[in-house]
Amino acid sequence: MDKPEGLGADGSRLWDEVTAEYELNAADFLLLKQAAETADLVSRISRAVVSEDLTVSRGTGGVAVNPLISELRQQRLVLARLVAALNLPDDDDEEEETSTGRVHKNQSRGANGRFGGKVRLSLA
Structure with missing residues (x-):
């Protein structure tokens, strides 16, 4: 499948990796x-x-935490859940096949091992 149009640097890097x-x-x-x-x-x-x-003024004269901070935390959680839902194998594992049958492109199908669903992707 082709990379979706409109992805930025971080999205493209994740897709490509x-x-x-x-x-x-x-x-x-x-x-x-x-x-x-x-x-x-x-x-x-x-x-x-x-x-x-980090703070914004309220209409009532008070100060509140900038809502972008809360949204950033929420979107990071969404990203973590989406990546976890992919159930990609951990790079350190020696097994070849996930419990869902996903295989690393550089490995053969044949192993009957199971991955723990951990993945390390660099989004820096």
Whole structure:
């Protein structure tokens, strides 16, 4: 499947890393697309938080935490759940096949091992 149009740097990097290493089914591609879009959103919100104050003035004269901070935390949780839902194997594991049958592109199908669903992707 081709990379979706409009992905930013972080979303593109996530897409490229995952599709270069793993064979995905249609449902996984949908999850990956959502994760890539969310990675881009996290990046945009992070940049906005850096340029904004940590607090905002309320209409009543008080001060509140900038709502972007809460949204950033929520989107990071969404991203973590989407990546976890992909159930990609951990790079350190020696097994070849996941419990869902997903195989690392550089490995053969034949192993009957099971991965713990851990994955390390660099989104920095």
